[in-house]
Amino acid sequence: MLVRRPLSAPRSGLPTSRPDRRAVVATALVAVAVTASGCTADDAAAPDEGVAGRLSVLSLxxxxxxxxxxxxxxxxxxxxGRTFVRTLTAHPAGADAAAQREVVGDLATDAGTPDDSLEVWTFTLRAGVTWQDGSPVTCEDVRYGVSRSFAKPFADEGLNYPLAYLDIPRKADGTSTYTGPYGGSAQAAFDKAVTCDGQKVTFRLSTPMVDFNQVVALPVFAPVKKSKDLREDGTHAVFSNGPYQLAGPWDPSTGGTFVRNPKWDKGSDPIRRAEPDSxxxxxxxxxxxxxxxxxxxxGDRRRAVTLDSAPPAxxxxxxxxxxxxxRSINPSAQFVDYLAPSFASPVMRNADVRRALALATNRDxxxxxxxxxxxxxPTSTLLGPAMASRRTAxxxxxxxxxxxxxxxxALQESGLTLPVKITVAYRSTPTADKAMxxxxxxxxxAGFAVTLQPIEKDYxxxxxxxxRAAKTDxxxxxxxxxxxxxxxxxxxxxxxxxxxxDSGTGRxxxxxxxxxxxxxxxxISTIKQPADQAAAWAELDADLATKGAYVALAQRRSLFIGGSAVSGLSANEALGGFVDLATIGVE
Structure with missing residues (x-):
C-alpha cells in the first residue's frame, strides 16, 4: 500500500511532468514503502568500523x-546524489549560490552538447567510473536505467521526465507506447530516442530544451546495471557507483550505514570530497x-547533522x-508560498481588485x-534565489x-462598492491559520471583507x-x-x-x-542561450505579477545544525536547500 502526501507536506516530492509538452503540472507524490528488500554490499566494511570518522545524519x-x-x-x-548515485551531470558544491546553479559534468565529461535545434543532446561518459563490484559504468547502463522509468512500478511511482521529454510516441491517454525493458512494447521507439556510440549517449527530445542538461542531473536518468536490477523487489537496494555503499540491509524504521566504496576513484569524481569514513x-x-x-x-551526536529543518521555535x-x-546554516528552502486569484471569480476578473489585493498583502x-x-x-516572486531569473523588486x-x-x-478605481467581499481558501494548520x-x-x-476558507484534508x-475556481476568489x-x-x-x-x-484546473x-x-x-522555451532565456523568464515573471496572475508571499527557509566535530556544513540551494554531503567532514 502506498501513502501519498500533498506537495505542501514537509517531505514532499519533486514536481513531475504530466505527459504533455514541457510543463510540470502535477506533484510527484511521496510513496512510503512498508516493506524492506535486500541490498548488495560487495566488499563492504562492517557497519561499526571507523566510528571515529563516522558522520551521523538524523532524519524523520x-x-x-x-x-x-x-x-x-x-x-x-x-x-x-552525494553518496551512491551518480548522474550524467550535477550541481557543484560550495558556498557560492550562483556557482551552485551551474550544471557540470558528473558521470559525463562535461555538461553535454545540444544540436542547433536543442532537441538532440549528447553526453560522453568519463573513463574510470566503476560500480562497487569494479565493473565499468557504461553507456548501456545509462540507457537501461532510463528505460526502467517506463516500466511498472517505476512509471507510477517515480519522476516521469523521460516520458515527458523523450521523443517516444504516446497513446491517446498520454501514456507512453513504450512500456520498459521487461518484455514490453515499442522497444524500437526507445532505441531511437536513446542511443549509444561507445561511451557517448544521445537523447532525442520531443521539444527543444536549453536546460535538458539539468534534467539529467535527476536520478531518474541515472544508470542501472542490468544484472543487478531487482525490479520491484529493489525498493531499498543500493548498488553504488559513488563514494559510499550500503553495509547490511536497510531498515525502513531505523535506517542503515553507508561505508566507503573501495572501487570509487576520487580522480573520476569532480563533485564529492567524501571526507567521512562512513x-x-x-x-x-x-x-x-x-x-x-x-x-x-x-557522544556520537558531536559528529551528527540534522537533515530536517529545525522547528521555528x-x-x-x-x-x-x-x-x-x-554550528548551523539557514538556507533558502525549496518552497515558495503564493496566492492565486481566481480568474473564474467575477470579483477577481477585475484587474483593479487583483492589484489592490497585491498592494494590501502584508508579507511581513x-x-x-x-x-x-x-x-x-518575504518575496514578490515565485522564482527562488538559486535561479538566474530571480528578481528582487x-x-x-x-x-x-x-x-x-x-x-x-486601487479598490475604489475598480467601480465596486466597498467593502469588497472575497473568499480565500488555504490549507489549514495551526500555523497557517495565524498566517492567513x-x-x-x-x-x-484596504477595504476588503474577507472570509477565510480553511481546508484540512486533501487541499x-x-x-x-x-x-471550484468559480466558488472561491x-x-x-x-x-x-x-x-x-x-x-x-x-x-x-x-x-x-x-x-x-473539463476535469479541473491542475496546478x-x-x-x-x-x-x-x-x-x-x-x-522562451526555444531560446538557445541560457542567459537570454533566463532574462526572458524574468520579464514574463514580472508581467504575470503585474497582471495579478499570482501574489507571492514568502520564500521558505530551513535551519540545519551540526555537532561540534562536524566541518564543512553547507546547503545547496540548487538541490532544494538541503544539507550538501559533498563537502561535509568530521573530526
Whole structure:
C-alpha cells in the first residue's frame, strides 16, 4: 500500500511532468514503502568500523526508496546524489549560490552538447567510473536505467521526465507506447530516442530544451546495471557507483550505514570530497528530538547533522546562541508560498481588485506568523534565489508590509462598492491559520471583507476540482522547482494549455488563461542561450505579477545544525536547500 502526501507536506516530492509538452503540472507524490528488500554490499566494511570518522545524519523519514528510478523526495535525492548515485551531470558544491546553479559534468565529461535545434543532446561518459563490484559504468547502463522509468512500478511511482521529454510516441491517454525493458512494447521507439556510440549517449527530445542538461542531473536518468536490477523487489537496494555503499540491509524504521566504496576513484569524481569514513543514516527521529540531541553535543551526536529543518521555535534558540549559530546554516528552502486569484471569480476578473489585493498583502505579517525570518522571508516572486531569473523588486512597488492606502485607492478605481467581499481558501494548520489571519487583517484595512476558507484534508485535490475556481476568489498555494530554472515554475503554473480541462484546473488554481502568455512560454522555451532565456523568464515573471496572475508571499527557509566535530556544513540551494554531503567532514 502506498501513502501519498500533498506537495505542501514537509517531505514532499519533486514536481513531475504530466505527459504533455514541457510543463510540470502535477506533484510527484511521496510513496512510503512498508516493506524492506535486500541490498548488495560487495566488499563492504562492517557497519561499526571507523566510528571515529563516522558522520551521523538524523532524519524523520521515511525514505520511500533508494532506487534511482523510484526516488522522488528532494531530501532523499540530495542525499543519494552525494553518496551512491551518480548522474550524467550535477550541481557543484560550495558556498557560492550562483556557482551552485551551474550544471557540470558528473558521470559525463562535461555538461553535454545540444544540436542547433536543442532537441538532440549528447553526453560522453568519463573513463574510470566503476560500480562497487569494479565493473565499468557504461553507456548501456545509462540507457537501461532510463528505460526502467517506463516500466511498472517505476512509471507510477517515480519522476516521469523521460516520458515527458523523450521523443517516444504516446497513446491517446498520454501514456507512453513504450512500456520498459521487461518484455514490453515499442522497444524500437526507445532505441531511437536513446542511443549509444561507445561511451557517448544521445537523447532525442520531443521539444527543444536549453536546460535538458539539468534534467539529467535527476536520478531518474541515472544508470542501472542490468544484472543487478531487482525490479520491484529493489525498493531499498543500493548498488553504488559513488563514494559510499550500503553495509547490511536497510531498515525502513531505523535506517542503515553507508561505508566507503573501495572501487570509487576520487580522480573520476569532480563533485564529492567524501571526507567521512562512513555515514550512519538514522531514520525515524523527530525533528525537535534530533535538533536537541545535536544541540546537547554529546557522544556520537558531536559528529551528527540534522537533515530536517529545525522547528521555528528551536530556530530562535539556535540563532540567539553564538556557539550554536556557528554550528548551523539557514538556507533558502525549496518552497515558495503564493496566492492565486481566481480568474473564474467575477470579483477577481477585475484587474483593479487583483492589484489592490497585491498592494494590501502584508508579507511581513505572514512571515512573522510562520515563525520569523529564519523560517521564511518575504518575496514578490515565485522564482527562488538559486535561479538566474530571480528578481528582487516588486513590479507594483509595494513594501513587504503592504500599502493599505494605495490598495484602497486601487479598490475604489475598480467601480465596486466597498467593502469588497472575497473568499480565500488555504490549507489549514495551526500555523497557517495565524498566517492567513495576518493577511486578512491587511486586506480588510484596504477595504476588503474577507472570509477565510480553511481546508484540512486533501487541499490541492479539493481546490483543483471542476467548478471550484468559480466558488472561491483567492487560493493559497505553494510550489517548488524541480531544478533551478524558471521553466519548472512558470509553465506548470500558468500555461493554460497544460492545466485547464473539463476535469479541473491542475496546478493553475486560479484558472489563469492568457493566449499571449501561452505564446510567450512557447517562444522562451526555444531560446538557445541560457542567459537570454533566463532574462526572458524574468520579464514574463514580472508581467504575470503585474497582471495579478499570482501574489507571492514568502520564500521558505530551513535551519540545519551540526555537532561540534562536524566541518564543512553547507546547503545547496540548487538541490532544494538541503544539507550538501559533498563537502561535509568530521573530526
Amino acid at each position: 523519514g521515511p525514505v520511500a526508496s533508494w532506487d534511482p528510478q523510484r526516488m522522488t523526495t528532494p531530501q532523499d535525492v540530495a542525499f543519494a 555515514i550512519q543514516y538514522v531514520e525515524g527521529i523527530e525533528s525537535q528530538t534530533a535538533v536537541q540531541q545535536v544541540i546537547n553535543d554529546e 528551536m530556530q530562535q534558540q539556535v540563532l540567539s546562541d553564538d556557539a550554536l549559530s556557528r 505579517g505572514y512571515v512573522t506568523a510562520l515563525g520569523g525570518t529564519s523560517a521564511a522571508e 516588486d513590479p507594483l512597488g509595494a513594501p513587504t508590509s503592504g500599502d493599505p492606502a494605495k490598495a484602497r485607492a 489571519a495576518a493577511l486578512g487583517n491587511g486586506w480588510e484595512q 490541492f485535490s479539493v481546490v483543483a476540482e471542476p467548478g 483567492v487560493f493559497w498555494a505553494n510550489w517548488a522547482p524541480a531544478w533551478p530554472t524558471a521553466s519548472t515554475v512558470i509553465p506548470p503554473l500558468f500555461d493554460s494549455r497544460l492545466n485547464l480541462s 493553475d488554481l486560479g484558472a489563469f488563461a492568457d493566449a499571449a502568455t501561452d505564446k510567450e512560454i512557447t517562444r
